[in-house]
Amino acid sequence: MRPTVLDPLFAPVSTLPGVGPKIAKILSGLVASHPEREASVADLLFHLPHSLIDRRHKPGIAYSENGDIVTLDITVGNHQAAPRNSKAPYKITGYDDTGEITFVFFHPRRDWLEKMFPVGARRIVSGKVEWFNERPQMVHPDYVVPPEEADSLPTIEPIYPLTAGLASKTLQKALTAALAKVPTLPEWLDAAHQRQNHWPDFAESLQTLHRPQEKQDLNPEAPAYQRLAYDELLASQLALALVRAKMRQLGGISRAPEGLLQRTVIEALPFKLTESQSRSIGEINEDLAKPLRMLRLLQGDVGSGKTVVALASLAQVIETGAQGALMAPTEILARQHFASMSSLCEKAGIRLALMTGKDSAKLRRETQEKLLAGEIDLVVGTHALFQGSVEFRDLGLVVVDEQHRFGVHQRLALSSKGRGVDVLVMTATPIPRTLVLTSFGDMEVSRLTDKPAGRKPITTVSASLDRLEEIIGRVGNAIHSGQKVYWICPLVEESEKIDLAAVEDRHRVLEHALGQPVSLVHGRMTADEKDAGMQAFKSGATRVLVATTVIEVGVDVPDATIIVIEHAERFGLAQLHQLRGRVGRGDKPSTCVLLFKGPLGETASARLNIMRQTNDGFLIAEEDLKLRGGGEILGTRQSGMPGFRIANAEAHADLMEAARDDARLILEKDPDLRTERGSALRCLLYLFGRDEAIGLLRAG
Structure with a gap:
């Protein structure tokens, strides 16, 4: 209550x-x-x-700077009405001891202006001064009052x-x-x-x-602002800590097999694990061996080999006789994971199945029966896996791929699909430490920091859209030499129709200019149409794929070596980095071309510079946070911290750490929030919309 x-x-x-x-x-x-x-x-x-707005600034007419908001004590001079049917503005002059000013009104009501500015009367006028032809003017003043009502003027206006x-x-x-x-x-x-x-x-x-x-x-550093930001962060961290405590209370199962199956999977790989892959697998094995539920975030930059770590972890759980599930955000990705894991699973003797929303009722029923009978060890699918009727014989580990908006409460829902289910969440969006705390504060974190051997760095260049024909010519040369090219067009929701037309138009232009078929993939197509476009590109039937950002996450075509991103100035840094990660997946040098429409604003220019300077996703994420706040990094709002209305990632990062420590200490001393401070903290949780966490308290 x-x-x-x-x-x-x-x-x-x-x-x-x-x-x-x-x-x-x-x-x-x-x-x-x-x-x-x-x-x-x-x-x-x-x-x-x-x-x-500070209206206490009263410099006098002559000393009012261009663009300043000032308050003036003037005497009204003459009125200059515009001729009938003219679009010219209505002007009123005013003067004080220092000089003269013109007040300008468009679409005026003359009777009202004559009443507000009686000729020869004193008036207190406040608004923005602009100098035009060396004469000051004020267009539509904010306030006009007689001197006796000067006190009614707000001096400070938020x-x-x-x-x-x-x-x-x-x-x-x-x-x-x-x-x-x-x-x-x-x-x-x-x-x-x-x-x-x-x-x-x-x-x-x-x-x-x-x-x-x-x-x-x-100022976000001012005491009152910090106080409210801390309240909001404490509510969030306390809610996450309660979820964590609940997960631990539910108890886990110690899964510590000999590791034969995991070794078989690793030995079947065509390459050697990187140092951070080995370390992450070790950290996950340690978690699995404890009689507590695992809740771990695996962060890896684009192309750092998270799927391998996931499969090795799933093998460890499957060896104990339990089942594993891997959930991907889109059907394209689910199918891709299934395809990339098939041969490794076959070599290791892991029985693999795919489950998506497109399955026929008959196929879905058959998969469900095999899951219940324990005839499937690992199932790959979309969210369909965890909706309602899907049941497992003994689900042990769930791996969730690339689902930024996969929240705390869904994590709890997964647990209901089995006993002591362990959870591994993977993301290719490198998330700065501050945001890891805000969104995944209830998780341990593993990071993949190095790229698999043989990967070549991607050369990034930027060019103005004025050079479009030259770029198309270079793309033509590249495909004649056997290369494959992605061509990305932006898609902004407000102008979706225009943007879709632009994508389709670009597709037509490229087909015509290159004289060969070009694949097209965008969000308005059916799943079958998207699959067909991707398949043609993968198989080499087409050598160019024109797409919107639907290909941003996880699409894997190792022999694609060039990506052209049109209107790069319209994308966030994290998104540009994700898109760039579609190339450079094989052993050939790759190129990313950022096409922009000038002139560039300061932020857009800074973004493109960072992209040219570095391929390090973690560095890019930190820079992105500085440039636009954290919302965009987790694919939510454009600025601020995701899910926060007061706290700000840059100004309040240290408060986040303090709030997390405070939340842990509170629950150690008062796990049911029963003390005097505990009941006050219940108020805090309700106030900031974290009341679902109160339901996790033993006392309800």
Whole structure:
């Protein structure tokens, strides 16, 4: 049950004065934590300002700098109305002791302006000054009041992210009402830690951020901001720690066979394991041998050989008589894993099966019967594997590939498919340490840092789209010399129709220019059409594949040596690196061409530079975090940390470490959150939407 003290914060925004159904809907679109529900008062309060306007600056007309927001005490001069049917603006002059200024209005209501600016009267006017032909002007001032109402002018005004249909004043009014509803909450922070950091309490922190007095109040390093960021991070880390404790409580099974099957798989490989592959397999074997559930994240850069580590780990569990499952995010990937594992499994005597959403009912039933009878040792598939009716005789290890959005609660759901199921999650997106803590804080981490022997580095170059014909000519030469080429076009959801047309257009242009068939793969095709396009490219029936980013993850064509990424400036760093990893998988030198449309902005330019300088995915991930915040790295929002509204990856990385340590200590001392601080921490979990974790407490 949610503590009643939180009720005012969980009231819908429509209960605030001045927020009718229409505004409530717009506000919910902007701030709601659950898209299908109306936003709560807490959702609104966690929507923080990003900057402020200081209207205390009163330099006088002549001393107002271009672009500054100023407040002026002026006397109204004359009005210059635009001629009828003219599009010229309406102008009003004003002056003070230092000089003269023009106020400019487009589409004016003359009667209203004459009332606001009576000729010869004094007015306090605030807005942005712009110098034009060495004369100052102010287009549509923000505030105009008579001197006796000067106090009504907000001197400091916080600026919030807004959305269409929502005026800044409407949002400010709703926030004033929301702040008045903040109750006195029990303190969940450790008193010594709070004193040491000079952090205010929760209500005071909200008050400071929504009613800032100085610019530095909104700095992510300021005490009030840090306090709220820490609250959010602590809620997240406490939830992850509870999941971990629950997984451990459920108990695991010690799986420590002699390792014969694992050795057979490794010896059947056509290459020698890298040092980090051997180390990771060792770490996983140690986990499997303990009577606790394994929950491990295997991070490896593109092409670092994660699948081999996964198969070796699955072999270890299969040797004990249990079954393994490997889950991939797409059908293309599932089929690819199945194909790449088939010969190794055959040599090692592992009975392998594939299960996807495309299977006929008959085939699915047969696979299901074999799984239950224990006639299948390892099944590869998509999410279909874990939905509802699929049952195993004795599931021991689940490997989840490339599923960034595979959350904590799905991890718990997997456990229900067997006794003491161990879980290995793999990702080819190198994730900076901070984000590993935010999203996988309940997991141990293994990292693959070296590339398999024989892999050649990829040369990366960038070129303007003006050189398109030259690039197409070079692609033609490359395919005549027997090479294969990926050509990637961007796909942005807002303009999907235009982008799809662009992909299809590029496909036609290349077929015409190269004088041979070219494969095409994009998200709007059926699975069969995509498969056919990929197969033609893999087999060599076509030598060029035009695609959107559907080929980003895991598609393996070892003899592809060139990738052209069109409009590279529209991609995030992590995505560019993932795409580049489609080439350089064989023993031939490979090239990545980043085609951009100039002029480039600062961030896009920095991205392309980093891509040219390094092939190291971990370094790229850290740089990506600096350039755009962590959202994009895990394939979620464009900035900030995934799933966080206040905490910021760069500014609050050290707080994340502290929150994780704090969460572990709390659960050691008070595993059921029964103490006074424990019940305050339950409030915190509810407040930041981590209440599912409360259900994991023994006491409920």
